[in-house]
Amino acid sequence: MNIEWLGRQFDTIVFLLGWHVLLTVIPLILGLLIALPLGWWAHRSRRIYPLLVGVAGLLYTVPSLALFVLLPLVLGTKILDPLNIVAALTIYTVALLVRVVADALESVPEDTVQAAKAMGYRSWQSLLKVELPVGVPVISAGLRVAAVSNVSLVSVAALLGIPQLGSLFTQGFQLRFFTPIIAGILLCVILAMILDGLIILLNRWLTPWTPKVVAS
Amino acid sequence: MIKFENVTKAYPDGTVAVDGLNLEAPTGKLTILVGPSGCGKTTSLRMINRLIEPTSGTIYLDDQPTSGMDAALLRRRIGYVIQHAGLFPHRTIVDNVATMPILLGESRQKARTKALELIERVGLPASFAKRYPWQLSGGQQQRVGVARALASDPAFMLMDEPFSAVDPVVRGQLQDEFLRLQSEIGKTIIMVTHDIDEALKLGDQVAVMRVGGKLAQMASPSELLTSPADEFVADFVGRDRGYRSLGFTKTAGAVAIGEEAVVQLGASAEEARAKATGAWVLVVDGSRKPLGWAQPEQIAGGELKREHLNLSGIAAAASGTMRQLLDAALSSPSRRGVVVNEHGELIGTVTATDVVKAIEAEPHLETAR
Amino acid sequence: MNYLFDPRHWTGADGIPTLIGEHLLYSLIALAIAAVIAVPLGIYIGVTGKGVFLIAGLANALRALPSVGLLILLVLLISPAFPSKMGYILPSLIVLVLLAVPPILTNTYAGVRAVDAAAVDAARGMGFRTMKILTDVQLPCSLPLVLSGVRSALLQIISTATIAAYISLGGLGRLLIDGKAQNDYSQMVAGAVLVALLALFFDQLLAFITRRVVSPGLTRRTIKSASIAEPAKTPVTV
Structure with missing residues (x-):
């Protein structure tokens, strides 16, 4: 590790890290917001579930580099536009979380749902006050997987020249220089761990009622 | 009073769960629906608060047909207790019990005070209030379920196998305490069970239903034991019904009690x-x-x-x-x-x-x- | 799309069939090595309960590792020791195996664990020896989950092998990387479409195989247990 090089490149690294965080977190939030209603829909309808989960599965099989390259065709963007990355990762997040949200709602005990209904909760009240809160542990488990994968997926965009921590890898390769590569890997892992930890904390805060913290 | 008038539930595939049921559960009394599985007893119960809609016929709540009411509002007037209690796992015991009053627009503070009273009333220590459902045993959860149903002080209660998920000793205790509670509060209750002993022990009147959703007999427990309407009822009530009917005959000084050194x-x-x-x-x-x-x-x-x-x-x-x-x-x-x-x-x-x-x-x- | 329909691109040493062949060769070698490591290890951990910490820890840590970084790091470390093509093939294979092991390992473990304890007990009661229980009860019952792990691993491998073109590995990734270098977007699109189709084809093929080899007596129950053991398909992190 060349500490001196790191010191000189500090501003650049912070800039790359900032982009990496944005490209990871924005799709995560967008994906969750889109997956919640879709997952609810899949949970509600026996016919829609296999359809949505099937399409989600197919989208998930498309390799990320391929998706990054194909999206400009659909969106009309330039190949270097970071919007492609946001769109691609949002697609992956939705694909992962649709099934998670549907399964989370499915995991709410039938007795609980029936009790809410019998006490006179309207269906939206039951969804917001009973089913979603009870489904939080399952949803956050899925969100953790999505967050950690997104961090890794973003770095692939470096091969197309979109700046984020992955740029440190390509730079290191071109210069045959280990320092940026190791720094990039470390920062990626740390970022993934921080996001993972934040979701764990959020889950713990939202579910004081669970017997114990959900193990990873 | 809860009244069934020619109530039928038929499903699109042709199965008839309840067939022309006529039944009246008098105010302040505990009416029990009992029968083998598939006799439509639970379906009948769930049609009262419209968790299931009847195909034809009318159910009346104090002479008002339920069909015209808003389902959610109707349900808020009726306490409902189910087999596994169906507590909300994400709410504390006190908040579980306070659910209905809050839903009905009472202040959180007031609802919780009332809930605390009820928790003690069903025989749980007040210290349980801040616990979550998983920290309670099955029998304790069932008590909370009863407290939750009582919280809005509904005139009607529906109970679906409320005591069958706990072991026999606890079941006996819950039944005894429930009888005591009912003697104090006098709600109009319809309870479903498959256990004829429970029906005979708890019911003011017992409706025996047969497979196909038909009412076989509606009578007081002792009448059911001494004069079953037909072979099905006699068989369902059981072989040692002669002995068990003695459980409804008071001794009242009829037996000579001897001195014992x-x-x-x-x-x-x-x-x-x-x-x-x-x-x-x-x-x-x-x-x-x-x-x-x-x-x-x-x-x-x-x-x-x-x-x-x-x-x-x-x-x-x-x-x-x-x-x-x-x-x-x-x-x-x-x-x-x-x-x-x-x-x-x-x-x-x-x-x-x-x-x-x-x-x-x-x-x-x-x-x- | 012009690139795809130009017959010149379908022949020769850098023609599309050659690239597909290379892509498959590397992918299947890596998958075979990963399975040979991960399946026995997963069974061992599942049956004995030893080393469970490996499962959670390893799976999460490896998911967080950026594969591009790993790939480049290994190439720089290993290539000086090998004068030939092995200098980039070997690190690529190592990374592919490394990424394929966790999904197979965790799923095999979860599969063995999810086998109905009563079935194992009954087998023992009927006088089955430990080995026989493993081959006749535990393995067939955990097969759906094991195969779902293999499916995730293969997608992961196909996806990562594409990226390995950046460090000169052959395969369909060449079209993407070379297209980028030559500013030839139609070549990149051709590569992307072919890689996506390849991944879809193998995903469906494995789904088909799973349906064929898994006992119908299991399918209903294991769909449920699979969703408990693993909320969704192990995601491809590349």
């Missing part, structure tokens, strides 16, 4: 032998409460100790039923059944022969319900 712990073998009738002598404590039976020849020189006691006998209350009296006689090693007063103090003993004689003279006896 007693000894206390610490008595010598000689004293025990002198007081014994046959091989057995009854042992009581200082306030004449029965402790058990002992055989003088086993005391062998020393004095009477706890280890000499045979505890198999069950004491019956003088105010109890013929069944309890007969059981006391049959369970006693001396074949003399111990009879006690309301304070648990010895009155005397009865023999099975005495009880049977009284039963044979039954027309003179007052029936319990």
Whole structure:
């Protein structure tokens, strides 16, 4: 590790890290917001579930580099536009979380749902006050997987020249220089761990009622 | 009052769950729907709060047809207790109980105060209020379920197998406490069970349903035992119904209670032998409460100790039923059944022969319900 | 799309069939090595309960590792020791195996664990020896989950092998990387479409195989247990 090089490149690294965080977190939030209603829909309808989960599965099989390259065709963007990355990762997040949200709602005990209904909760009240809160542990488990994968997926965009921590890898390769590569890997892992930890904390805060913290 | 008028539930595939049901659950009484699985009892119950919509016919709540009401508002007027309690896992016990009042627009503060009262009323310590459902046993959760249903002080309660998910000992306790509670609050209740013993024990009236969703008989428990309407009801009520019907016949002084000589712990073998009738002598404590039976020849020189006691006998209350009296006689090693007063103090003993004689003279006896 | 329909691109040493062949060769070698490591290890951990910490820890840590970084790091470390093509093939294979092991390992473990304890007990009661229980009860019952792990691993491998073109590995990734270098977007699109189709084809093929080899007596129950053991398909992190 060349500490001196790191010191000189500090501003650049912070800039790359900032982009990496944005490209990871924005799709995560967008994906969750889109997956919640879709997952609810899949949970509600026996016919829609296999359809949505099937399409989600197919989208998930498309390799990320391929998706990054194909999206400009659909969106009309330039190949270097970071919007492609946001769109691609949002697609992956939705694909992962649709099934998670549907399964989370499915995991709410039938007795609980029936009790809410019998006490006179309207269906939206039951969804917001009973089913979603009870489904939080399952949803956050899925969100953790999505967050950690997104961090890794973003770095692939470096091969197309979109700046984020992955740029440190390509730079290191071109210069045959280990320092940026190791720094990039470390920062990626740390970022993934921080996001993972934040979701764990959020889950713990939202579910004081669970017997114990959900193990990873 | 809850009234079913020609209520039928048929599914698109042709199965008929409930077929032309006519039934009236009187105000302040506990009506039980009982029958084998597939007889439509749960479907009938769930049609009352419209968790299931009837195909035809009308259900009335105090003479108002439920069909025109807003389903959610209707449900808020009816307490509902189910088999596994169905508590909200994400809310504390007190918040579970406070659910209905809050839904009905009461302030959180007031609803919680009321909930705390109810938690104690169903026999749970107030310290449970801040716990979450997973920290409670099945029986405790079921009590919370009852408290939650009572929280909005509904005039009607529906209970779907409320006590079947707990072990027999706890079930007995819950049933006894529930009877006591109902005697205080007098709600109009319809309860579903598959357990005929539970139905006979708890019900003011029992509706026996048969597969296909038809009402077989609606009667008081003792009437069901003594005059079942047909073979199906007779079979469902069970073989030993003659014996069990004694459970509804008060003794009311009809049985002659004999004097019984007693000894206390610490008595010598000689004293025990002198007081014994046959091989057995009854042992009581200082306030004449029965402790058990002992055989003088086993005391062998020393004095009477706890280890000499045979505890198999069950004491019956003088105010109890013929069944309890007969059981006391049959369970006693001396074949003399111990009879006690309301304070648990010895009155005397009865023999099975005495009880049977009284039963044979039954027309003179007052029936319990 | 022009690139795809130009017959010149379908022949020769850098023609599309050659690239597909290379892509498959590397992918299947890596998958075979990963399975040979992960399946026995997963069974061992599942049956004995030893080393469970490996499962959670390893799976999460490896998911967080950026594969591009790993790939480049290994190439720089290993290539000086090998004068030939092995200098980039070997690190690529190592990374592919490394990424394929966790999904197979965790799923095999979860599969063995999810086998109905009563079935194992009954087998033992009927006089099955430990080995026989494994081959006749535990493995067939855990097969759906094992195969779902293999499916995730293969997608992961196909996806990562594409990226390995950046460090000169052959395969369909060449079209993407070379297209980028030559500013030839139609070549990149051709590569992307082919890689996506390849991944879809193998995903469906494995789904088909799973349906064929898994006992129908299991399918209903294991769909449920699979969703408990693993909320969704192990995601491809490349």
